[in-house]
Amino acid sequence: MSDLASDWACPLSAGTRRRAACALGAWAFGAWATGNAWAAWPDKPxxxxxxxxxxxxxxxxxxxxxxxxxxxxxxxxxxxxxxxxxxxxxxxxxxxxxxxxxxxxxxxxxxxxxxxxxxxxxxxxxxxxxxxxxxxxPSAFSVLGNSPYRSIDDLIADAKARPGQISYGSTGTGTDDHLALVLFERLTGAQFTHVPYNGAGPLRTAVLGGHVLVGGMNLGEVMPYRDKLRVLAQASPGRSRLAPDVPSFNEQHVDLVFNxxxxxxxxxxxxxxxxxxxxxxxxxxxxxxxxxxxxxxxxxxxxxxxxxxxxxxxxxxxxxxxxxxxxxxxxxx
Structure with a gap:
């Protein structure tokens, strides 16, 4: 204990009034010490x-x-x-x-x-x-670069012809990628099979490996892989200024804005x-x-x-x- 702290020590032999004063002083010292320690926040990783x-x-x-x-x-x-x-x-x-x-x-x-x-x-x-x-x-739908789907219209047409047979991967149930699919299905009447993953990294690997046909990933998660993946649509209100060559859902007649x-x-x-x-x-x-x-x-x-x-x-x-x-x-x- 420091000398300053010891000054506030309260001996049991002290009278009631003195012990109360000591206790108050100890509390004040503790508050001072805590405040000075907190003022240094953060002081560790x-x-x-x-x-x-x-x-x-x-x-x-x-x-x-x-x-x-x-x-x-x-x-x-x-x-x-x-x-x-x-x-x-x-x-x-x-x-x-x-x-x-x-x-x-x-x-x-x-x-x-x-x-x-x-x-x-x-x-x-x-x-x-x-x-x-x-x-x-922004949310986005992506496929392999050699996929027969070249537009959202292509994807919708095939999903309606084969209800529930096209796999759509997301980063998990209830995530933005999953809810983008939910809204897309309700807007278009198309039906997919939802396959959840633990993140965009594993999902992207699954799309590249052909384990799922469509990947629901955010625009920023797929753009660095444009040499291998094709972004069919992204869900900004219009074309994102960060990816002006990627069409929006809106311009393909699907009113989907999500991110x-x-x-x-x-x-x-x-x-x-x-x-x-x-x-x-x-x-x-x-x-x-x-x-x-x-x-x-x-x-x-x-x-x-x-x-x-x-x-x-x-x-x-x-x-x-x-x-x-x-x-x-x-x-x-």
Missing amino acids: MELVVGFAAGGGTDTTARTLALHLSRRLGVPVVVSNKPGASGELGLAHVAKSAPDGYLIGMSNMPGLVTLPMERRTRFKAGDFAYIANIVRD SERGIVAPAGLPADARQRLTDALRSVAADPLFQQQMQAQFTEMDYLEGAAWQARLEKAAAEFGALWKSAPWTDS
Whole structure:
């Protein structure tokens, strides 16, 4: 014990009033010491959890972001992949962790709001501090470069001629890739066989190996492989400025606008000082031209929205997806 701390020691032989004064002093010293220790946050490595396998868009975004955060916070930020259950395992790990600022997670919407609708998850909305959304990545349908499908019309025609015989791979039940298929089927009347994977990396391997005919991956996950894969359509409102040669669903007469939104959450109860410093760091990263260039190189669009504004948007999305779920549950799609 330091000399200062020993000054607040309360001997049992002291009178009641003196012991009370000692206790108050000890409490004050403890609060001072804790405050000074917290002012140094972070003073050890941080962990950024990703609920999908390495090699997918969420993982790539997280690894780029981690490098920028590390420079701003002054400690290593290590990405930890915890794939499984369409991202639930990673989110649950974040939700159950100590709210000390040393473990944060990269969330993926819609899974962040839809997973608790379709099953009893190991996390709930109130388990998180919602720091900021960072980017969005449009959904897309892709096939092998030598596939007979050259357009969305080709795919629709064959799916209607052979209902349920064309395999469609996604990054998991309830993810944006799966829900893009659900909406596509309802918009077109075509029927597919859904095959879930633990992330875009394994799914991309499956498409390249011919194990599934169509891959539901985000635009940023498939564009680096354009020499082997053909993107039939992407789900921006129009052609993405990052991939102007890739047609949208809309221009092929399918009113599908959908994307993956990736943000940063922490366990609920994160101290205000840590939350503010983390928010400041994320805001700085999002405004950094280098980070923006890196996201553009990954065909990923900036979509920075922090704190209460982001949480309000998530709540609105939850209400919309909740109405969709009630009208026609999608787990068996």
